[in-house]
Amino acid sequence: MRLVRKLTPIAFILALTGCTNDSTDDLVQNSVTPETNVTYNQNVRTIINNNCIICHGTIPANGAPMSLTTYENVKQAVLERGLLDRISRPQGATGMMPNGGTRLPQASIDVINQWYAQGLQE
Numbered sequence: 869m870r871l872v873r874k875l876t877p878i879a880f881i882l883a884l885t886g887c888t889n890d891s892t893d894d895l896v897q898n899s900v901t902p903e904t905n906v907t908y909n910q911n912v913r914t915i916i917n918n919n920c921i922i923c924h925g926t927i928p929a930n931g932a933p934m935s936l937t938t939y940e941n942v943k944q945a946v947l948e949r950g951l952l953d954r955i956s957r958p959q960g961a962t963g964m965m966p967n968g969g970t971r972l973p974q975a976s977i978d979v980i981n982q983w984y985a986q987g988l989q990e
Contacts, residue, residue: 906983908939908990915976916942919966939990946984
């Protein structure tokens with residue numbers, strides 16, 4: 869019983885410090901070859917869901933101006949709201965997304981750029 873009381877604070881501290889996304893290791897990476905036909909459902913949705921939905925959910929949070937939960941939402945963000953520019957900015961640059969977080973891995977940014985270049989297929 870005494871051992872449990874001693875280990876509980878240590879376990880609590882480890883749990884708190886283990887939940888952070890200050891490194892690119894925590895972000896989900898997706899990559900495709902130039903020959904790959906990139907679609908929202910097969911490639912882009914996973915990147916958005918794993919890296920953006922925490923703020924850009926059905927009800928946007930943390931100051932996010934819009935939801936990115938559907939194909940139409942993401943397509944509009946690319947075409948009208950500068951999503952490609954915002955995710956491509958250098959780490960720490962003003963307006964970089966994810967806001968206050970770690971820049972997406974370049975492979976994930978490349979997938980979204982390829983999706984755009986190929987016509988934003990659903």
